[in-house]
Each structure stands twice: as structure tokens, then as C-alpha cells.
Amino acid sequence: MARAYLKANLEVGREREARDALRKINGVKSAEFVTGSHDLLALIEGNSYEDIASKTLSDIRKVSGVSETVTDFVFGWRNLTEVVSKTGFHF
Numbered sequence: 001m002a003r004a005y006l007k008a009n010l011e012v013g014r015e016r017e018a019r020d021a022l023r024k025i026n027g028v029k030s031a032e033f034v035t036g037s038h039d040l041l042a043l044i045e046g047n048s049y050e051d052i053a054s055k056t057l058s059d060i061r062k063v064s065g066v067s068e069t070v071t072d073f074v075f076g077w078r079n080l081t082e083v084v085s086k087t088g089f090h091f
Contacts, residue, residue: 002049003074006057007038011065015039018065025063027056038070049073 006028010018015033022031022042031042046052057071 002046002052004044004046004049004052005072005074006040006042006044006060007070007072008040008042008060008066009068010039011067014065018063021063021065022060025056025059027052028060044071 008018008022019031019033019040022028022040027044027046029043029045031040033039034041044052044056046056052071052073057069060066060069
């Protein structure tokens, strides 16, 4: 199972509408208002990171009232070492 946290900025006056729409998307496990540099934090789960990146994030981009998003994929130590070894990417 793959997981990611989505941080989103929302349009003024459309916050509840956007949050409720996000909660209905398959793979979105929670979507809550937060304080800080973003308006909302959502937990996303999928069968793979590719599934989240291609399907779930595509659906999220269609939600009215979402103006900007940042997605942080969650890696366990095993996943992290696999990503580094396969891609050469260093954190």
C-alpha cells in the first residue's frame, strides 16, 4: 500500500465545498482544515505510488475550489532504499 499527504490551498469562500468534494474521491482517506502555510491536509492511499500519482491526483486537480497542491509521498525505510537504488535519487 502506498500513501501520500496532500497539502492544498483553497479558494476563499469555497473551502467546505472543496473539502467535501475531496473526501468523495476514491483513495482520499481524510481531508481536514489545518493552520499554517496550507489550508487543508489530506491523507491519500493507493495500491501503488503510480496509482496515486496518475489516478487520484488527476481527480483532485478537477476539484473546484482547490487552487494549489503539494504532494508528499510517504516512504518507509524499505521503500526509500528501493527508490534510491532504482532511480539514483538522493534525499
